[in-house]
Each structure stands twice: as structure tokens, then as C-alpha cells.
Amino acid sequence: MKTSIHIITVLLIFSFGFAQDKGSRAEKKYHNYHYIQAAAEYERLAKKGDDSQETLQRLGDIYYYNSDMTNAVKWYGQLFSKYEETLAAKYIFRYIHTLKGVGNYPLAKALMKIYAEKFNGDDFEVSQFSDNDLALDELRNRQPQFVVTHLSLNSTLADFGPMYYQDKIVFASSRDTMKLHTRVYEWNKQPYLNLYEADTVQLGSDLVDIRIFGNNINTKYHEAGATFNPEGTIMYFTRNNYTAKNLERDSTGTNHLKIYRTQLEGGYWTFPEEVPFNSRDYSTGQPALSPDGKKLFFVSDMPGGIGGTDIYYVSIDRTGNYSKPVNLGPTINTSGREMFPFVTNEKIYFASDGHLGLGALDIFESELGNSFSLPSNLGPLINSPKDDFAYIVDEASNRGYFSSNREGGTGDDDIYSFRRLEPKCEQFVKGTVLRKANDQAVVNAIVELKKKDGSLIAAGNTDAYGAFTFENILDCEESYSIEVSKEGYDGVSEEFSTGKVLGETNNVPLIMTKELNKLIVMENGVLKIKIDDIYFDLNKADIRADAAQELDKIVEVMKEYPKMVIKIESHTDSRGSDRYNEKLSDRRAKSTGNYIVSQGIEGNRIESAIGYGEKRLLNHCSNGVRCSNSEHDINRRSEFIIVTLD
Template sequence: MQKIITLLFFFLVLGVGSVIAQKRLLKKADKHYENLAYKDAIGLYEQIVDAGKADFDVYQKLGDSYYYNSDLKNALKSYQKMLSLSKNVPAEYYARTASALKNSNDFEGADKLLKELRELKENDSRAAKLSALPEYLRDITATSGRYSLANIGANSPQADFAPAFYKNELVFSSARGNGNSTETKNKWTGQSYLTLIKAAIMEDGQLYKPEVFSRKLDAQLHESTATFTKDGSTVYFTRNNVEGIGFKTDTTGQVRLKIFRARMDAKGNWRDIEELPFNDDSYSVAHPALSHDETKLYFASDMPGTRGMSDIFKVDINPDGSFGIPANMGSNINTEGRETFPHVTEKGVLYFASDGHLGLGGLDIFATGKVLNNKVINLGTPVNGPADDMTFIIDESTGKGFFASNREGGKGDDDIYTFIESKSLVGNCFGNFQLTVKDDKSNELLAASLVEFKNPEGDIVISNKTDANGMISSNFDCADVLYTINVSKTDYMAKAQDFKASWDETKPSIEIKMRNIAPKIGSDVISILGLDPIFYKLNKTETLDRNKLELDQVVSYLKRYPNVHVKVVSHADSRGRNAYNLSLSKDRSFATAAYLMRNGISEYRLRLDGQGENIILNRCVDNVECEEEEHTRNRRTEFIIVKI
């Protein structure tokens, strides 16, 4: 009996000790979790699971620890167990579990969870998208197959992602380490802190000789996701919120992300590193991307006004380098999930990663913009797949680019892939313009005006005459084409005007005003054509060098109207004797008429007249001191129409 009692006591003590050990283990795991040391937390939570002591809270935190490290396969196991233990589960976990199910190619199960999510939270946009597009996989299939991919040889066993074009190089984020033997590890991932790496881009998209981008920008913590101005003189990049040589936390103990800007000096060194003014210690601002014209900065943030875990924002960059007020990109782009890693192309296509739009699992890459009629389009396979796919960049002029993914078959955690796009996502732009031709003085609508559009190759792509209301309308290709519009009409000066078609405006209204040049008795051809006056050198019969163009246009006018006769009336300034000036003006009239005759105008259509200093246009009469430019205005010739 005594042996039995002793044995029972032994098991009792053992049981009590086990409970105490489990509580200590859970407390330690929770502390790692609260400190965002997810890799350490995973190991301890798994011990609790193996001991059969896990509850709802353990499975939730274990699932989150895997989820935040993009391990959706293991996150799924924990989330499914969590859902089986309670029906009172926060709505967000239905979406996360659905994403993890897609990672395992269980789209039916994922869609089922999203439908349940809509019952719990009717206004959740992720569930609403599924209801609106139940055949979304068919749409994704339609956009698939447009890329050929290759894993770059420069990837490391650690995380490599966030490529950015920089001159002839690629700059990307890497956890491979910065070569410092004393560097610490990131508790979230268990890897080295992210460093910006650069490498030359080879013709085949592979990278040559990766090395640390800049020691000046390396703060021994996270430096990531860079974007550069086209001249390479300014960089925007993401960095942890730092204070001195360490992290700075918010009130909840989290270390937030901030965007910094640096400029290159004349010696090629990065300097003037500064925080952007809309950073804040209480939220993250990260992953910058410049618009092509460098007037806007796009970024991801969970700042106030964010719909989900992170949203895409944009902010104006003013000419003086200051910034406007950040604006959320709206519900068409942002969801209750994660929208992040923006990239903007020359055509204005916004690429971004999201797990809130309908996709193939984890983060997928999407595109939107005016050139896509603001539709949010999944890029499809092979760019997107069951894993996390993100940080997409492309050079639209070559169709070449890069993105990152943690898909199976890679070399490390996240790998960078190079690609060639065989078919653009951006299709044709079909627009319709309305063009009106008017008289430039009376605003009279000019019917029967011939309008021609020429493309950059000089081909006439549109040719038509205006109707009774002086208008034409026509369909046209509006995909950023620079057209030359030529308009002609009897008794009007031909007009050539450039017109830049744009995806931003597919239904432009164009107005062209034309100058009436019909000959009228007593009118000066120079005035009719709106030309600069014909001036002469001092005491010379030669016109100023700049007037040859005007003389040639007078010749063209007289050839256009072969029945017009003109009187070539020349003048002199008031300096010199009257008789000399009269003789000089007659010589000028003769010399000018001779130029017209040499260029094909019959002498029978020309009359000569020298007025000397009889008609002075300004104050510069005899004995008045004037500037040379004032005297020049009086040394002139007019072509007065005397017969039509």
C-alpha cells in the first residue's frame, strides 16, 4: 500500500511540474511573439502543440508567426485547427486561411471561407469581389502566359527581393548580410538585417558581381525598397525607425518603417539623408516608388485612413522638393488585406502586390491605371502562383523586368526572377476626338476645312473636311501618340499643330484657329500674313538677315494668288538729307522687287515706290535723338495690294 501511495505521489508531483513547465514555456513563447521574434516563438509554440497542450490562443499566435514569415503552408495547419476550436473567430482569419488554402491549391475551400466571411462581415470587399466575380480564375487564365522567367544566379540562401532600376544596374534588398562579422540577426525572420545590394544587369537579365550598394546608407538595421530619380542623383528608400544606433519603438513596442531621401554630391557620395515629413513613430511608411515624371511618390502605409493591414498611398512632390498631403489610392485598389510594393511605369500603369484582391494564393501582383480603364488585373501565371509574389518592376520600352517570389524551387527565402514580357497587358487605346476650326478674329466656324492627322512616321491616318458647323469627329489611337494636325482652307493660312494623344483623355476637344489671308485692295501683304516687318541695314539696300523668311513668304503668297499686283513701297529713316533718303528708298524698292522677280514673280505685277522719310512711324523725325532700334523701324518695305 505504501508503494502505491508513493507512486501516486510521484505522478502527482510530475503532473504539477509539467503544468508549471508548460506555463513557463507559454509565457516565454508569448513574450517572443509580443516582441515580434516570430522565429523564436514558433519553436516554443510547436513544443506546446507537440505536448498536446495547445488552445485557441496558441494556434492563433503560431499561425500568425508562420503567416508573418510568409510560411502559408504551416500557417494553414494552425489556422484550420483554430477554426475548428471556435466559431467566434475574427473575420480577418477567414481571409488569411483562404489565402493559405490557395497556397495549397484548394481554391474550393478558399472560396467557401470567403463566402462565410461575407456572412460575418457583409461589407468586406474581399468577399464581395468573389461574389461579383465567381469565375475569377477564368479571368486570371486569360491574362496568363505572357512572361518567360528565370531565377537569377545572384540570389542567396536568404531573402532577396525589391529590385529597382538604377542607371545600368539593379539595386535590391537582401538579407545575405553586409560583410560585417559583428552584425546582429533580425528576430522576426532569424536572418541578417536587410541591406541594399547593387549588381550590373547583363543582356540576359542575369546580374554580375553583387556588392553592397552604399556604406553611407547602411545603418546596420533594415535598409530596403529603393527608388531613384532618372538621373540617379536622388534615392528614396525604406529604413527602420532608428534612434542613435538602435531601434525606436512606438507605444506598443513595435519598430515602425520610414521612408528616407538622400542626394548624391559631386563626388558621387550619398549625403543629406533625411526623413520624409509624413513619417511618424506610430505607423509605418514604406516601399517608395516614383512616377515617371517624378512629381509623385507612391508608397505603402498603415497610417490613419488605411482600410486594411497596409494601403497604397501617393503624395505630390513639389518643384522645391517639398511634399503635399498623402492621399489614399481608394477602394478600387486598397482592401482590408495587404496592398504593398507599388511600381509605376511610363504609361502610368501601377503595379502592386496584394492578398486582398482575388488571386492564386499569398501575395499576387496586380496592375491598374487609366490605360487599363482603372480595372485591377491579376498578372496571372507564371508571375503569380500559390506563394508570395511581389516587388514587380518593368521597363516598358524593352518588356524586361524583375520581381521576387518565395515559390518552391528557389535558392533562398525570397528569390528575384528576371522576365521578358511577350505580350503587353496594355492594349490599344480607342478614343474619339471632336475638332473645331474657327476664324482667329471673328470666331466664325469654318466649313469645308481640310483636316489631316499625321502620325510620327509621317503617314496620314485621318483625312476629312469639316462640316457646316466647322467640325469633324473621328475615332483615333489615343495611346500616347504625338500627331501633327494640318488644316487648310481656301483664303486661309495653312495651320500645323502638334497634338499629344493620351490615355488620360480619350475624348479630347480640339480647337484650331486660322488666319484669313484673302487679298484686299490697299492691304499690306506683310500685315495680312502677320509677318515681321521687312527692315533694312543703315544706308543699305539689303534687308536685315533675319528678314529672308518674310520675303520668301511674300513670294509664296504672290504665287498662291497669281492675279494679285502689289506696289513695293520702301522707306528710309530721318537721318541724312531728304533727297538722299528719297533716292535710297527707291533703290530699296528696286532691290526688293528684283528679289521677288528672281524668285518667279513677274515684273508686270510689281510697281515701285520710294517714300524717303515722308512717312515716319514713330517720334524719330529730324533733329530728334533716338536709339538705333527706333530708327530701324522706319527703314522698311510694304507690299500694298493694288489689283486682285
């Protein structure tokens, strides 16, 4: 199907240029927007061996502007292959869009990931490239919310831009109802656009009885993009800058688009008058009135915008005066193209190629409030790899219309009806498992996803980065848990609840500790690290190998709890003199502390290391009391008392 988003672009960037270019024949035709002829000229040059950056860019652009993604990706691919290092960001952006437009999502995702980093901080905003792998996959795999129907009214030429008017639909078409093919638009060799109306069989259904709309409206040039006040007595629409039967041009010879206003009087539309925020130096178009008629949204490439075309609005007071245009800002507008706004009491709908989408223009929605919410892609079926735009909806019935040049249509841009289904809210979960001691990944841990009642949904393992992802669909606003286990570690469980945002991925981080918690005990109201007895050689304070193995457990516990502070107490039995025992135990306590520090524990985490000799016996075996060796051994001990745990 020969696509014609050119007509959409023509109705914003889509202006007539008649600049007197003195370059080649191909260049002249390109600058005069005679794209069909220009493509033939440039392809002739390419066949003769001209693979210059300018020629490849021109060929890619011609097909991109005409939404011929197959040919666009061909020429942009050659451009990228030969001139990658010198390409402006917008050409990478267009190449990625054409790749998605022909269904080559793997390569598109790879380039998105690479250039998200390369263009970081670039004037060309590419925030849509961030986290592209999961975001684009989730978008493509999202549960469709729509039932879409192709309408019988569509012609082999362009039909698009439906708008409600009373119990009818007004739309733009390049069909030549007079059968006079004398005037065609050189961009795409089609007749110029006019406004038509059709009756609806029922709300959101097929359209019948097609006829030219209104009087004093259609001219020999383009008219499209109509919108009406609630009473149906005032209409705004888009037309070429056309006054007194002549086109007006800017200093470069370009004819831009303007918004015109007309009023219904006595059953006839008055002669259209342009709105005051038009200009001969830039385009305004695609008007859309708010439901109360007090704000007029529109699209423009006026200076000071964010991207190629931005969405603006003006307020209309009781006397019909307009405020200064206000840009909707970076939440809505991007470095790409934002087009075709439609406003309800709750949302704004628009088309964009600057937000993350399936290819070319996609349709988005944003909730209205004190500020706009982040735009949400309407997902598969309503959006396709090709251009999808001009969405209108009756939110009470969830029925409406939109335009698309997707495969399977009648000819060019076609109008489709849709019914929006009540979506089953679905979410996903991912996360990471790290070790508490050092924030290092816990690799190959077993991860289980469970329902609220504890029943298992799915199980998997962490990867080399400690990450896990479950592809299982989760219900919104429900409780779940993640349980993680690995040999040598204490098991951990984390509960989480899903929200109510369709397609959102919940991130659940988990922290594991080595299987050392059993070493932390409470004795007589004192928190301690309990290890097996450590032994020293007779009259010695050196740390033996067997003692080091036990002390390493203390080191592991302290690494697992990086804020833990301890104090070391060393004790002897009553055999030997009191003074000797006190000095020996003190040397052993300090030797123990030094060993722990030597294994990487900060010295300030050992509050003290003191030997108490036989001052703190645990039984009756004091000086002069006959006791067995085992009874004396009870008093020979080192204690590791926890001062601060976390």
C-alpha cells in the same frame, strides 16, 4: 524552401517591438516578433494539449507572417474547425489564402462562396470573394503572358525589391557579405537587410558583379526599397526609425519604419534625412517615384487607411516640398495588404493579398488616368500560390524583374527576370435562356455557339436554371452568335461581339417564346390571333371542351406577350332574326372573354367583348339570299383582334 515574406512585412508592418509583455514566455517572444522562438514555444504548448483559440491563432499567424503556408494552413485549419463561429473575418481571409498557397483551390473556393454571403456588409471587405468560382478558375486557366527566369545572383537568404538605377539594379538582401553572423533579426534568424547593386548583362536579363550599394546608406539595421529620380541624383529608401545610431520607438516600444532621402553630391550620397510625413507611431516605406519625379508613392499602415497596409502618394513641388499623403482609395486598396508600388507613365503595378489572386501576395496592374482602373491580376507564371511582389518593368521592351518566394528558388525570397509576351486576347461566353411569358428557365434547350460565318464552334444544353457556359476560347473583338432551340418553342438567335479585355466572360441572355408566333397574323390590315373555329351548342353560350382547347391557345399567346391587349368580336350568319343573332353573339363574346380571364389573364387586357350578330358578314349571304351551309359557316366566327402587342 524556407520563405521570408516576413522581411517584406517587416518593411511595413515589419517593425521591431520591445513591449514589456508580462504574459507567458511564448507570448513575450510573439510580441517581441521573435517568431522562430515563439513558434517553438507555442508548438510545445499545443503538444501538451493547449488548443485554445489564442494559441492556434498565434501559431497560424507566425507561419502566415513568415509565408510558411504548409504550417500556416495546418494551424489555421485546426482553428477554423474548432472556432469557426467565433472567428474574426481576417482569420477566414488568412485561412483561404493559405489554402490557395498550398494549392487546395476547391476548398478555398467553397469557403470564398460561403463567406462572401456571411461577411456581406462586414467592416472587413471581401468583395474579391464574389463570383469566385468562375473568376478564380478563369485566373488559374488564363493563358500565361510571361517567360520567367530565375537569376544566378540569388543567395540562400532573402533577395528582393529590385529597382532601376542608371544601367544597374539596386536590390535588398540579407546576405552577410562580411561573413559575420553576430547580428541576426530575431523574426527569422537572418542577418539584417542591406542595399546592394548589380550590373545588367542586358535589359531584363541576369545580374552580375554584386556589391554593397553606396556610402552612408547601410546600417546595422534594415535598409531596403530604394527608388531614384529620373536623373539618378536623388534616392528614397526604407530604413528603421534610426537616428544618431539609436532606434526610436513609439509608446508601446515598437520601432517603426521610415522613408529617408539622400542626394548624390560629388559622387557620394549625402547623409540620409527622413521625409516629413514619417511618424514614430506608424510605418512608411517601399517608396516609388513617378517617371517625372513629381509624385512619390509609398506604403503605410498610418491611421485612417483601408486595410493592413495601403498605398499612398505625395506630390513634390519644385522646391522639394511634399503635399499631404493621399490614399489611393478603395479601387486599389483593400482590407488586406497592398505593397510594393511601381509606377510608369501608363500604369501602377503593386502586390496585394486583398484582390482575387492565386494565393498570398499577387502582382496586379491598374491603368492610370483621371482615376485608376480596376486592378488586373497578371496571372500565372508571374504569380504563384506563394508571395509574388516588387515588380518593375521597362514597358518599351516588356522586360523586367520581380521577387517571389515560390517553390524552386535558391533559398528565401528570390529575384526573377521576365519577358512579357504580347498576349493573345481571349474571352469566354455564358448566358441564360428564359421563357418570355414568365421568366422561368428553359431547361435542356439546345444551345449552339457559332462563328460570324455561321460555322459551329460548340453545342451544349441549358441546365436546371436555364444557364449555359462554353469553355471555348473566343478571340477578342470578333463577332459570334448563340442559337437556341427546343421542341415547342420558337428558335432564337442572338449575336454578340467580344471586347478587348483579356479573360473577360461575355454574358448573353436569351428569351424564348412558345411556338405560337404563327397564330399571330395580319388580315386586311388588322393584326389578329388566328385559331380554329370555336363552336357552341345550339342557342347556347357555354364554352365547350373543344372550344376551350382553342381558347387555351389565346391564353398561351397572351402569356407569352404579357403586354398584349385584345378585343373579342363574335359574329353569326344571317339565319335567324337580327335581334336574336346580336344578343346570342354578344353572350358568346362575353363568355369567351370570361373564360380567358379565368385562365389567369388580367381583365384589363381584354379591351372589349362584343357580339355583332349578322352585321359584319364576310360574303353575300344576307337575309333572303339562298346560300349553302358552308357559305353560311364563313360568317359564323369569333375574332381576336390585337390592340397592343408589346
